[in-house]
Amino acid sequence: MASPLRVPPGAPVLALRDVTASYGGSEVLALDGLTLEIPSLGHVALVGPSGAGKTTVLSLLLRFIEPTAGRLELDGAPFAELSIYDVRSRIAYVEQDAPVVPGTIRENVLFRVDAGASAAAGGIANGAAAGGAALSSDAESGMRQPGAPSFDDEAWEALAAVLLDDKVRSLEGGLDAEITETNMSGGERQRLAVARALVRRPDVLLLDEATAQLDGVTEAAIQRAIAGAASVGAVVTIAHRLSTVLDADQIFVLEAGRLRASGTHDELLGRDELYREFVAALRIGAASSAG
Numbered sequence: 689m690a691s692p693l694r695v696p697p698g699a700p701v702l703a704l705r706d707v708t709a710s711y712g713g714s715e716v717l718a719l720d721g722l723t724l725e726i727p728s729l730g731h732v733a734l735v736g737p738s739g740a741g742k743t744t745v746l747s748l749l750l751r752f753i754e755p756t757a758g759r760l761e762l763d764g765a766p767f768a769e770l771s772i773y774d775v776r777s778r779i780a781y782v783e784q785d786a787p788v789v790p791g792t793i794r795e796n797v798l799f800r801v802d803a804g805a806s807a808a809a810g811g812i813a814n815g816a817a818a819g820g821a822a823l824s825s826d827a828e829s830g831m832r833q834p835g836a837p838s839f840d841d842e843a844w845e846a847l848a849a850v851l852l853d854d855k856v857r858s859l860e861g862g863l864d865a866e867i868t869e870t871n872m873s874g875g876e877r878q879r880l881a882v883a884r885a886l887v888r889r890p891d892v893l894l895l896d897e898a899t900a901q902l903d904g905v906t907e908a909a910i911q912r913a914i915a916g917a918a919s920v921g922a923v924v925t926i927a928h929r930l931s932t933v934l935d936a937d938q939i940f941v942l943e944a945g946r947l948r949a950s951g952t953h954d955e956l957l958g959r960d961e962l963y964r965e966f967v968a969a970l971r972i973g974a975a976s977s978a979g
């Protein structure tokens with residue numbers, strides 16, 4: 689198995705180079721010659737109208753689908769030279785409808801999707817990605833260095849990062865509490881999914897932000913988690929919230945499968961009409977949900 693090349697700081701951890709993609713042999717291109725680089729540190733937000741290709745970018749990065757032309761790279765190495773495991777072991781993915789796995793809090797935080805099983809299930813396209821039934825346990829398979837924190841310590845740390853530790857302590861059994869229909873709200877389930885991603889300490893965190901209205905604590909917790917992960921690695925969000933867009937170090941505006949514009953919020957406000965319209969719509973959404 690090829691191991692990813694190590695590259696100098698500042699080089700992109702992931703890159704799409706002139707990538708074209710379509711689904712099921714369709715002539716309609718989901719991506720049409722897209723080139724973009726994900727820096728190894730910081731927060732990149734993907735924005736653009738419905739159908740612009742944002743989800744397709746994540747599907748390609750996770751190798752749920754393969755490009756029809758062009759190439760993807762991890763640390764400068766073409767995906768074609770890497771195994772699916774090489775790529776996915778570096779990435780954690782939080783999908784939009786945060787799934788929970790039947791079982792305990794501990795299982796939900798420490799278990800992760802088996803990469804091969806997820807690929808076989810078809811990934812994002814059929815909703816089987818991070819919530820798929822085939823799970824493996826870091827706690828069962830991992831080897832710990834002497835003196836390293838225990839798996840439970842890591843679970844508590846990740847729960848604290850998403851402001852769920854007090855909630856879990858309040859449940860009978862704590863980490864051993866079974867998740868039921870009634871003891872976790874939608875926002876708490878979303879935070880649990882983020883905790884599951886954080887506990888892996890991924891080099892790259894991909895997060896498809898929920899479009900549904902989130903409670904204030906959940907929004908703040910996810911914002912904090914993104915900032916924390918972006919300070920030690922790469923974070924790529926499909927941003928649906930103004931706060932997420934404003935926090936991004938770099939924003940890529942996609943339109944019809946192409947890169948329309950990129951830059952910081954201020955730069956794009958100054959030079960891209962579609963971006964201005966997008967931000968205006970988010971502001972209206974934020975104002976109406978606050979009122």
Ligand SMILES: Nc1ncnc2c1ncn2[C@@H]1O[C@H](COP(=O)(O)OP(=O)(O)OP(=O)(O)O)[C@@H](O)[C@H]1O
Pocket residue numbers: 711712716717718719736737738739740741742743744745813
């Ligand atoms: N599973 C699929 N089968 C067929 N076509 C698809 C599939 N998924 C996406 N597409 C098409 O690919 C193009 C890009 O879709 P994609 O989901 O990447 O856009 P998006 O920017 O994420 O949109 P949204 O904001 O609505 O999620 C669209 O034309 C879409 O119809």
